[in-house]
Amino acid sequence: MSTRNIIFIGLLLLGVVIAMVPENTTKPYKLTAEDMLVEVQGAAEMVTADEVAHWLVSKDPSLQLIDVRTPDEFQKYHLEGAINIPISAILKDEYLDYVDQGIMMNVLYSNGTIGSHQAWMILRQLGFENNYVMQGGLNYWFDTIMNPQKPALTSPDEEFAKYDFRKAASAVFGGGSGVALTAPTQTKADKPKVKRKKKKKAPAGGC
């Protein structure tokens, strides 16, 4: 057999092999377990209900609320402007553009913190950025923003500032009694840095 035929047969065999094996769909994890541990301990993914309320009141255009509860629960009540991505569907292609992007700041929420945090862990493992978790979820949202408790008279001034803001915010969101809206003093937090993804493009070639 000539060398050429041997090469031909070799190429064919390689082709058959590559046609038979399943495509490698395992995306290499972008984060190691150690990286993940550091991130979780740093808790940089957490945003407070007050921060979310402030962004909502100021109509921050980069905020995207994502409700990870079931569609039923979403129908009953959801935060203003939120979209519904149930955690069971979080890996679906149709939502990929929402959860993997570099412009909007996604804030995930569920009833408590657990559901949204589970979703966040999955997304973070895939290497997606700009996803955050609303601490305490909707339960905490109702306790603090919608029905703020008046702090004790001996509380520091910040507590009162917080209370005033919460009362004002709850008026905006349709709870509690109307109070003139004042900007929060203590609750205002720096918006997490929005990172724009680098364009992954190589120069096109030709012959």
Added chain:
Amino acid sequence: MGPLVPQEIIGADWNLLIAFVIGIGFGFVLEQAGFSSSRKLAGMFYGYDTVVLKVFFTGAITAMLGLLFFSLFGWIDLNLIYVNPTFMGSAIVGGVIMGAGFIIGGFCPGTSVCAAAIGKIDAMVFIGGIFLGIFFFAEGFPLLKDFYMSGSMGPLKVSDVLGISGGVMALLVIIAALIMFKLGELAEKRWPREEY
């Protein structure tokens, strides 16, 4: 791990240097394989010499198998590989113009530079033509823009359009290439040319 440049394992500066070295190697091999003769490329059209077909398809198959096996072993993330976006209408018209240019001129852009490097005057004229073409295309771009951008289909892969896996597509391409190699050799026998 790979691709090395988009993952920034190789920096942008090294990228250019490596491209330069690979480019020199590519030119050297083209010249050594006789591609600096305009008759070689024209022979593909007239059927007396199908080396061009064999070389470029062998190159494509090698790269294709390499990428797929690298991906299988987890050495490269194929999602990060740049895929040229498809503009159907302009791709067809551009292909026809480029193919006609190959036959008339006897060079492709790469081989013309090779041939010019060893002093072939026809190749230098060909390069002049390339620059004229680039100039008029760029100047006339506002007129051509609508057509140029029409039929945008994004970065498409044939395997995705057909709904088959990349591996099956690769096997089909290999089979097609081997059949074409055989047909090419039959053509060489059918339309032989003694001296060129």
